[in-house]
Amino acid sequence: MLRAAGRAGAEVRQRVALERLLVERGRVCGALVREEGRRVEIRARVVVGADGLNSLVARELGVARQGRLRRLALVAHLEGVAGTGDVGEMFARRGRYVGMAPIGRGLVNVAAVVPGTEAPRIARDPEAFFAAELRAVPELARRLAGARTVREVMITGPFARRSRRVVVDGALLVGDAADFYDPFTGEGIFAALRGGALAAEAIAGALAAGEATAAALRPYVAARRRAFLGKWVLERIVAHGAACPLVMRRFTRRLAARTRVADLWVGAAGDSVPVRALFAPRQLAALMI
Ligand SMILES: Cc1cc2nc3c(=O)[nH]c(=O)nc-3n(C[C@H](O)[C@H](O)[C@H](O)COP(=O)(O)OP(=O)(O)OC[C@H]3O[C@@H](n4cnc5c(N)ncnc54)[C@H](O)[C@@H]3O)c2cc1C
Known part of the structure; x- marks a missing residue:
C-alpha cells in the first residue's frame, strides 16, 4: 500500500509521531509532528486521523467516546500449539474469550479478551495473567502444554470506542480512530481499508468544490453508515452473545x-x-x- 501511495504521487514519511493538531480559527490546518528528534509543522488542507484505537487525533478534537463494554485484549505469538489447522478458533467463557489464528511458520496468534475490570490483575503480571487465561480453557490447557510464547504479550484496549463525530472542519477519522467495538468478528482491517476508500472519495469531492469543511465532508458520514451499519449491528450481537x-x-x-x-x-x-x-x-x- 505504501509503495502504491508513493507511485500515485504521495510523499511517504515514516517514523513520524503526531504530537498535536494545528488549529486556526476553529479549523484543523495541519499537524505538529516529531520527526528524527525534531518538531516539524506540516500544513494540510485536510488531516486524516487513522491513528487507531487510542487515536490522538480523536482526543485532540474532543470527539473520543468510551462505551460501556470496556474489554481488553492480551495478544501473543505462540509456537508448538498442538492440533492447529488452517482455521481460526474461538473459545468463549462468561464475559471473556480466547481467539487463535495460525499465521504461518508454525506460529499461532493468540488473543485473550477479558473484561476491563481485570486491568489491575493484568498490570501486576501480564504474562502470568495471559497464561492463566489460556489454562482456564480445558481444551487449550491440553493443546498448549508444549507451547512457547515467542513474542512478549501485548495489551490493547479498552474497546467499545466510538468517536462522537468523524468529520470536523479540516479533518476526518477513519478505521479504529472512528470506531472499534470488539475483535470477536474480526472485521477491523476491512473497515479501516473500506473507510479509507470512502474518506478519499469524500475528501476529493470536498477539495474539488473548495474547502474541506465539516459540511463538505459530510458525504463521508452517510457513506460510512451505508457501508457499516450492518457490521455495527452484527458486532454488537456477537460481542454480547459471546459473553x-x-x-x-x-x-x-x-x-x-x-x-x-x-x-x-x-x-x-x-x-x-x-x-x-x-x-x-x-x-x-x-x-x-
Ligand atoms: C485482539 C485483536 C484481534 C483482532 N483480529 C482481527 C482480525 O482477525 N481481523 C481483522 O480484520 N481485524 C482484527 N482486529 C482489528 C484490527 O486490528 C483493527 O481494527 C485494524 O488494525 C484497524 O486499523 P487502523 O489502521 O484503523 O488502526 P491501527 O492498525 O491500530 O493503525 C494505527 C496506526 O497509527 C499509528 N499511530 C498511533 N498514534 C500515532 C501518533 N501519535 N503518531 C503517529 N502514528 C501514530 C500506530 O503506530 C499504527 O501504525 C483485531 C483487533 C484486536 C485487538
Whole structure:
C-alpha cells in the first residue's frame, strides 16, 4: 500500500509521531509532528486521523467516546500449539474469550479478551495473567502444554470506542480512530481499508468544490453508515452473545447442525454477505426451531 501511495504521487514519511493538531480559527490546518528528534509543522488542507484505537487525533478534537463494554485484549505469538489447522478458533467463557489464528511458520496468534475490570490483575503480571487465561480453557490447557510464547504479550484496549463525530472542519477519522467495538468478528482491517476508500472519495469531492469543511465532508458520514451499519449491528450481537455461555452454546450447536446458515454468519462477519441476509425470516427460523 505504501509503495502504491508513493507511485500515485504521495510523499511517504515514516517514523513520524503526531504530537498535536494545528488549529486556526476553529479549523484543523495541519499537524505538529516529531520527526528524527525534531518538531516539524506540516500544513494540510485536510488531516486524516487513522491513528487507531487510542487515536490522538480523536482526543485532540474532543470527539473520543468510551462505551460501556470496556474489554481488553492480551495478544501473543505462540509456537508448538498442538492440533492447529488452517482455521481460526474461538473459545468463549462468561464475559471473556480466547481467539487463535495460525499465521504461518508454525506460529499461532493468540488473543485473550477479558473484561476491563481485570486491568489491575493484568498490570501486576501480564504474562502470568495471559497464561492463566489460556489454562482456564480445558481444551487449550491440553493443546498448549508444549507451547512457547515467542513474542512478549501485548495489551490493547479498552474497546467499545466510538468517536462522537468523524468529520470536523479540516479533518476526518477513519478505521479504529472512528470506531472499534470488539475483535470477536474480526472485521477491523476491512473497515479501516473500506473507510479509507470512502474518506478519499469524500475528501476529493470536498477539495474539488473548495474547502474541506465539516459540511463538505459530510458525504463521508452517510457513506460510512451505508457501508457499516450492518457490521455495527452484527458486532454488537456477537460481542454480547459471546459473553453468555448458554446463548453461545445453543447458537454454535444450531450452526453446527445447519452449515448453510453457519456459512452465512461467517460470510457476514467476513463482509462478503450483507448482514440483512442473516435476519431473513427463513434464516432466523433455522436458528430458532
Ligand atoms: C485482539 C485483536 C484481534 C483482532 N483480529 C482481527 C482480525 O482477525 N481481523 C481483522 O480484520 N481485524 C482484527 N482486529 C482489528 C484490527 O486490528 C483493527 O481494527 C485494524 O488494525 C484497524 O486499523 P487502523 O489502521 O484503523 O488502526 P491501527 O492498525 O491500530 O493503525 C494505527 C496506526 O497509527 C499509528 N499511530 C498511533 N498514534 C500515532 C501518533 N501519535 N503518531 C503517529 N502514528 C501514530 C500506530 O503506530 C499504527 O501504525 C483485531 C483487533 C484486536 C485487538
